[in-house]
Amino acid sequence: MKSGGGETLIITDSRTGKSHELLIEHGCLWANDLKHIKTGENDPGLMSYDPGLLNTAACKSTITYINGEKGILRYRGYPIEELAEKKSYLECAYLLIHGELPTHDQQAEWLEEINRHLSVNPLVNTLVCSFPTSAHPMAMLISSIAALSGLNPEAKNVTDTDSRQLQIVRLIAKLPTLAAWAYRHKRGLAPVPPNRELSYAGNFLYMMFHEDNKKEAISSVLEKALDILFTLHADHEQNCSTTAMRIIGSSLADPYLAVAGAAAALAGPRHGGANEEVLRMLRQIGSKDKVASHIKRVKEGEERLMGFGHRVYKNYDPRAKIIKQTAEEVFKATGVNPLLEIAIELERIALEDDYFIKRKLYPNVDFYSGLIYEAMRIPTDMFTVLFAVARVSGWLAQWLEFLRDGEQKISRPRQIYLGRGKRHVPD
Numbered sequence: 342m343k344s345g346g347g348e349t350l351i352i353t354d355s356r357t358g359k360s361h362e363l364l365i366e367h368g369c370l371w372a373n374d375l376k377h378i379k380t381g382e383n384d385p386g387l388m389s390y391d392p393g394l395l396n397t398a399a400c401k402s403t404i405t406y407i408n409g410e411k412g413i414l415r416y417r418g419y420p421i422e423e424l425a426e427k428k429s430y431l432e433c434a435y436l437l438i439h440g441e442l443p444t445h446d447q448q449a450e451w452l453e454e455i456n457r458h459l460s461v462n463p464l465v466n467t468l469v470c471s472f473p474t475s476a477h478p479m480a481m482l483i484s485s486i487a488a489l490s491g492l493n494p495e496a497k498n499v500t501d502t503d504s505r506q507l508q509i510v511r512l513i514a515k516l517p518t519l520a521a522w523a524y525r526h527k528r529g530l531a532p533v534p535p536n537r538e539l540s541y542a543g544n545f546l547y548m549m550f551h552e553d554n555k556k557e558a559i560s561s562v563l564e565k566a567l568d569i570l571f572t573l574h575a576d577h578e579q580n581c582s583t584t585a586m587r588i589i590g591s592s593l594a595d596p597y598l599a600v601a602g603a604a605a606a607l608a609g610p611r612h613g614g615a616n617e618e619v620l621r622m623l624r625q626i627g628s629k630d631k632v633a634s635h636i637k638r639v640k641e642g643e644e645r646l647m648g649f650g651h652r653v654y655k656n657y658d659p660r661a662k663i664i665k666q667t668a669e670e671v672f673k674a675t676g677v678n679p680l681l682e683i684a685i686e687l688e689r690i691a692l693e694d695d696y697f698i699k700r701k702l703y704p705n706v707d708f709y710s711g712l713i714y715e716a717m718r719i720p721t722d723m724f725t726v727l728f729a730v731a732r733v734s735g736w737l738a739q740w741l742e743f744l745r746d747g748e749q750k751i752s753r754p755r756q757i758y759l760g761r762g763k764r765h766v767p768d
């Protein structure tokens with residue numbers, strides 16, 4: 342096996358007594374090297390078994406860095422706290438896609454490009470309107486993203502760098518329009534054309550809530566808060582939906598189809614839907630004085646404290662800290678959501694309790710975000726839709742990185758076959 346003088350792992354196969362030297366690179370073994378470890382000529386070689394890909398690095402990436410033990414999240418090296426404070430979501434989207442923050446001129450060009458592509462062919466709204474209004478808005482969003490593939494057939498040229506760039510701009514520009522259409526269709530409202538005078542987040546709020554003959558101003562506090570929430574949700578390295586994006590992209594499907602698939606992965610309650618659950622829990626608790634008894638039930642294993650704990654963060658989720666500050670700003674403008682008092686009390690008790698301390702359970706990104714969305718009059722079934730609007734820039738950055746990575750191939754994992762041996766169909 343290739344050692345080349347670098348770091349290696351020497352292992353002995355108890356089946357054969359043979360020793361094997363495996364190359365270690367960036368703290369990883371190459372899974373393919375295991376194939377050379379065989380018991381005989383007819384043995385296809387050793388594989389690694391990793392359901393849920395818990396300990397498998399599927400790519401080398403330069404986009405997002407997470408250190409879960411220390412509570413660190415950085416996009417292209419910049420701490421999320423600094424980006425949320427000093428940069429807009431669209432600047433962060435540019436950073437994720439291009440690797441650097443835009444210069445003044447690049448930013449002007451980027452905003453101009455995004456603004457040029459905000460509109461969507463009305464045919465797609467016909468598709469959205471064909472859904473019953475009882476349908477979940479994620480079903481409408483996913484279908485309408487896939488429909489864009491049919492309207493942009495040149496997108497299949499994924500090796501053409503100009504075409505790639507155009508589809509990236511289109512997707513980032515059009516997602517808020519599609520999301521607003523889903524929201525309005527569910528309420529029997531006609532779509533509102535984009536307003537290019539407004540910011541990305543401001544235009545999104547406008548397309549959702551604008552009422553004919555009313556000239557209401559978009560609240561700058563809510564616009565800023567939504568922009569921060571978009572930044573915090575823009576990327577989170579190799580999570581379930583991003584992995585779906587890379588895997589679909591590995592077949593060289595066009596980016597509309599890949600983003601539709603990534604959004605489908607996000608739609609599940611284990612991934613994008615947790616903030617809906619937090620609101621349900623807070624409503625169920627009902628008042629501050631019932632928090633202690635709820636914590637008791639959680640500790641007795643009767644339920645989970647929603648919005649607490651994370652597979653990666655074993656410390657305070659850095660996004661939750663920023664969201665908590667943002668919530669305070671929003672509530673100054675909208676009035677306090679009565680559920681906030683319950684959330685703060687839950688957090689206070691949980692952070693002092695041995696059960697949560699021992700298990701390293703801290704508030705995650707979803708603990709306060711639902712409260713902010715609710716204060717903005719955004720209904721719970723739209724929470725995952727908003728997550729998709731924000732995450733599209735991360736999905737596309739990861740897709741681009743995949744296409745440029747010479748070590749990548751079509752994704753095709755192995756399996757351990759435990760089914761029946763050969764048998765014959767009875768006559």
Ligand code: ACO
Pocket residue numbers: 611612613615639644645646647648649650651652653700702705706707
């Ligand atoms: N409330 C109470 N106990 C918890 C919680 C919780 N929220 N989360 C974990 N635990 C306990 C488990 O019961 C377990 O205890 P044990 O060792 O006594 O059996 C221990 O902590 C470890 O839990 P695991 O389930 O092994 O942790 P895992 O990393 O697999 O789960 C997860 C992470 C799914 C996020 C979990 O913490 C959870 O269910 N949280 C609530 C749901 C939630 O907020 N999800 C949003 C995540 S953020 C996002 O996806 C954008």
